[in-house]
Amino acid sequence: MKNGRFPYARILPVLPSVLVFTAFFAVPLAYFFIISFWRVRAFQLRPDATLAQYEAVFLDYSGPLIFTLGMALAIGLTTTLIAFAFAFFCRFRAYRFGTALIFVTLLALFGGYLTKIYMWKTILGSAGILNSALLAIGLIDNPITALLYNPVAVVITLVHYTLPLAVLPIYGSLKGIDDIPLEAARDLGASRMRIFADIIVPQCRVGILSAFSLSFIFAAGDYVTPLMVGGPSSSMIGLFIQNQFGTRLNSPLGSAMSFVVIGCCVVIILTVAAALFAVTRRRD
């Protein structure tokens, strides 16, 4: 370091942040991982080195696990698709409205996690806002009861929640694309599809991937949404994980479930990444 008198002066200021990261993220997660190999006896954690919890996860909870990953995949893909189209519109087709639309997206990012779930519950309910509005304007004669308490309601709610989160990274990478190569390609006679597939998509793969990962992981780890709008047929794994800390008091099992979900998420995200990079080869 160039600073002669006190060589660590430049590194020192980062330490409080690193300390917070270590003390309240790295260490708690490491400890939480370790207890997945422990047991609970008489409501007390007992150190052990057993794979019994993981065995229990695969034997007793593989149904909810697969259902959760399927739901999260559906939510992640839907969100990414809508987010990409919307970000594409804002960058290339909306002209001067583009930034305003992105600002609206930023606003939608905040405004409350619980609030959004609760709003969808009241919108989709049989005596709810959508049904009463449709009844009032005479489009339907009887309320549609099939809107709420099913997996579709969970998908709608979570797509709504994760959409702004997914638009921003895609828009960020679309904004980085230079206009000149696009015009050059057009002048040289490339079709719109060619330009889209060969120039635009390859340059925003990272944005697409972060949008998918964010929405996919969030959906896989959520439990309030299935609890509030999902009904009995939507028992996602987050509900069972949360139960181990509320009523069942079995944190080793809850920990094993969490890390199985995380492991599956990593595998799926890597697969999606490999597929995305294989389909969209960069041609320069």
Add this chain to the structure above:
Amino acid sequence: MGLDRMIWTGFATLTVLFMMSPLAVLVLFCFSESPLLSFPIQGWTLHWFFAAFDRPGFFTAFQNSLIVTACVGAVSTVIGTLAALSLSRMNRRAAGSLMALLTLPLMAPPLLLGIALLTFYTSWVDVPLGLHTVIASHLVFTQPFVILVVSARMLSFDFATIDSARDLGASPLQAFFQITLPIVSPSILGGALIAMALSLDDFLVTFFTIGGNNTLPTFMWGMLRRGVDPSINVVAVLIMALSLGATVLGFRITRYRG
């Protein structure tokens, strides 16, 4: 207007409606007279505001939210800014990997963060749960935003200004308070407001680390478990207004765009 353009405009309009209409409807129903959340709206009232404020526990929860938000905002702003300034002076490789590490908590699902911290506090360090554990836990996912916003500003920072101040005899602290801080302060304030908005809005991590207390989101959760009542809308709108207000202000100050 061509067909192509009509389809795009229609799609964008629907997407914006999908994103914003639930929030608009929520605000609308705060003022609806009927206790049922359904159309058509019969009349208008401010009754639900008084009903929400009169609920036992509301003001404690409100106060707790303000305490947590203020503490989280202050601490994560100071340590996040220090980290960002320090990263801007490191070589690119080291700064990049440290940044990736410190922003890693943003990828963790809040449920995982909440239960891991709950287990850590109760089974290992054995501290009583309360507002202090909530504040410590919120720092983990709020400081990355301060670091990101301030670092983005530091990319275009002219370090020659500091060098000339030092050459002219300013001490490092003088140079920091008279040169660096005034230039970077809009970004710092913006980062602080975003951190506060996130802290105020957080439900999952708070729920697991607060013990027997309440903040506004956990108070709202309690109301939800007891059935739907329009005064929930008021609490929801209050959380939304506070976090949105902080965000809009934050983005305006930093001129952050995507």
